[in-house]
Amino acid sequence: MTGSSLAGWGLTAPTVAEVKVPACLSEVGGHLRSAGERGLAVRGLGRSYGDAAQNAGGTVVDMTGVDGVGPIADDGTLTVQGGVSLDTLLRRVVPQGWFVSVSPGTRQVTVGGAIACDVHGKNHHRDGSWGDHVKSFRLLTGDGQIREVGPQGPDPELYRATVGGMGLTGVILEATIALVAVPSSRLLVDTDRTPDLDTTLDRLIDGEAHHRYSVAWIDSTASGRHLGRSIITQGDFAPADALAEGDDPHQFRPWSGPAAPPAPGGLLNRHTIRAFNEAWFRRAPIARHDELQSISTFFHPLDGVDRWNRLYGPRGMVQWQMVVPDSGTQVVGMAMERLVAAGAPSFLSVVKRFGAGDIGPLSFPTSGWTLAVDLPARTHGLPDVLDHLDEVVAEVGGRIYLAKDSRLHPQLLPVMYPRLGELVAVRDRVDPEGRIRTDLGRRLGLC
Ligand SMILES: Cc1cc2nc3c(=O)[nH]c(=O)nc-3n(C[C@H](O)[C@H](O)[C@H](O)COP(=O)(O)OP(=O)(O)OC[C@H]3O[C@@H](n4cnc5c(N)ncnc54)[C@H](O)[C@@H]3O)c2cc1C
Incomplete structure (x- = not known):
């Protein structure tokens, strides 16, 4: 396989994968179907520090080409594609009087990456994390289905496993998120x-x-x-x-x-x-x-x-x-x-x-x-x-x-995250062949 070397922001553990950059959401399913036995990982802007968005010897789908932003509704919700960066989003919404409900320490992250890592900001004590402000998303799961998922349903178990799930439950194609109105910038x-x-x-x-x-x-x-x-x-x-x-x-x-x-x-x-x-x-x-x-x-x-x-x-x-x-x-x-x-x-x-x-x-x-x-x-x-x-x-x-x-x-993971079984059960249901894989998932025994 010829491929590209990918590392996280920390630059510590580069590995080589075949990188696909879909120009539209409909192309993502094809990349999942054609991925070989090392499976497919999703990548945003690669701002996670370690090996979360890598897949040694497999396919990595880089979502940054699918970055559409929909109109803002009166209640501050809007639908965006998974590869849009917070930088692009803020340039669009701040001049209209809105801000993201939670901002990490960089704008150079995608919405898909923010949901998959359940990103927090300086306001966690008041407003929680990214997952608290996502109304719903569309997820391409390892079995090839596109599922509509939300915190109150449909499929709240899949919602919970995906928020913070480190990209191991599927590809977030689109998400509807809640912005917060701000009096100034x-x-x-x-x-x-x-x-x-x-x-x-x-x-x-x-x-x-x-x-x-x-x-x-x-x-x-x-x-x-x-x-x-x-x-x-x-x-x-x-x-x-x-x-x-x-x-x-x-x-x-x-x-x-x-x-x-x-x-x-x-x-x-x-x-x-x-x-x-x-x-x-x-x-x-x-x-x-x-x-x-x-x-x-x-x-x-x-x-x-x-x-x-x-x-x-x-x-x-x-x-x-x-x-x-x-x-x-x-x-x-x-x-x-x-x-x-x-x-x-x-x-x-x-x-x-x-x-x-x-x-x-x-x-x-x-x-x-x-x-x-x-x-x-x-x-x-x-x-x-x-x-x-x-x-x-x-x-x-x-x-x-x-x-x-x-x-x-890996032996410390279930001690730190005692509800790990919930993630495993969801993965077994929506990705029975284990097609979504990452270096981090393999290192920690999750895929
Ligand atoms: C300078 C700096 C400051 C930071 N500050 C904070 C902070 O304050 N708070 C905080 O919580 N984090 C912080 N981070 C970490 C960063 O917010 C997260 O790692 C974020 O997920 C990176 O987004 P990304 O688009 O680069 O994702 P990537 O690093 O490319 O991927 C991260 C994970 O998300 C998955 N993923 C990416 N896109 C999708 C998708 N469309 N569908 C499904 N899964 C997907 C990947 O598979 C991977 O597991 C910081 C990072 C940097 C470099």
């Missing part, structure tokens, strides 16, 4: 520096009651009494009268700069990451309130540098993201301590609070604390440190986010 943002982890977590809890959007960036190099010192940003969409006179309240012109250059030796290493963390923390104001920020500054700052993942060099990066229930809060500090002690500083470390979750058997968000860290893959001893942390997370009833994963051991 700017946010009023409070920024506060905190001296330690306890203060960070307390401030995030306090902020929940007052702000729709809330997140903490943690200085991953601080230790001892400074462990967990952070910059907290919390915000809400600004009323139109908070803008300067004459300002178009729904203007949306996201800025994007040049692409990051290839860095054969890797520009991000423990020394540059340490220097960045220190400078970033000191540069933030101790407290600044009601600052007007654009959607792209507040939600998608990383999109300003295209292909920034290349700064880690050819060996790439590992993102480790976990969530623990409140009873396991101590694991947040313990994980930060272990990473500092292992000499594994993270370029970007984020803590957020999740509200109620658990939409589907493989959906990541669940009530508690989530911590995400970005680590150079070549960090000495990293696999052992992360294996140990996975076990600690599982012991306290937490889990790892599969959209970021490239290395979890």
Whole structure:
């Protein structure tokens, strides 16, 4: 087979597959029928970090060519094709006074990818995850049928297995989603520096009651009494009268700069990451309130540098993201301590609070604390440190986010996701021959 090498955003585990790029939805079924015994995987914009959108030796259908957007109904619902990116969608809907109900930290994800990973944003404590705002979708399942699926029916089991199901139940062809009306395209943002982890977590809890959007960036190099010192940003969409006179309240012109250059030796290493963390923390104001920020500054700052993942060099990066229930809060500090002690500083470390979750058997968000860290893959001893942390997370009833994963051991999966049997039952029903497959699914014993 001649094919293309595909990797996730972390660039850690490339594999070769035959890539098909349908120009319209009706072509997708043909690619499923002609896929060989290694089956077919679905891919959006490849922003999952690990091997979720890869299929070594098989077929990968790249959905980014099917990106139609329907009209917005009065109640803010609209139907879009599975390959449309949030970037395209926002350019269409923000000038009309609407925003996506949940935005991840980048616009460069597709609607299909957002549903398949049940993506969360800075407002999970208020609004839940992507799956909470999907009215219905059309799914091409492995048996070749196109099924209409919704949370209240038809086929709510298939709906739940697909939301967060990592593309293992079929191809999301089209989805009807709910947008949220916004008074302007700017946010009023409070920024506060905190001296330690306890203060960070307390401030995030306090902020929940007052702000729709809330997140903490943690200085991953601080230790001892400074462990967990952070910059907290919390915000809400600004009323139109908070803008300067004459300002178009729904203007949306996201800025994007040049692409990051290839860095054969890797520009991000423990020394540059340490220097960045220190400078970033000191540069933030101790407290600044009601600052007007654009959607792209507040939600998608990383999109300003295209292909920034290349700064880690050819060996790439590992993102480790976990969530623990409140009873396991101590694991947040313990994980930060272990990473500092292992000499594994993270370029970007984020803590957020999740509200109620658990939409589907493989959906990541669940009530508690989530911590995400970005680590150079070549960090000495990293696999052992992360294996140990996975076990600690599982012991306290937490889990790892599969959209970021490239290395979890399969025996921990049913401990972290105890409803896994629901996914297996649905797959057996709609894909009895196991035609939908991914590298992640094979690694974790799911297909
Ligand atoms: C800078 C950055 C910031 C991020 N921030 C966040 C964040 O704040 N919150 C968060 O939750 N995630 C975040 N992510 C992760 C990202 O949102 C998810 O990985 C998302 O799924 C990527 O979408 P994609 O279109 O690139 O999907 P891909 O990476 O291409 O695929 C991801 C999974 O979705 C499946 N899939 C894709 N399209 C379809 C389809 N049409 N039908 C069925 N299955 C499909 C694939 O098979 C695969 O299993 C971030 C990623 C990056 C790079």
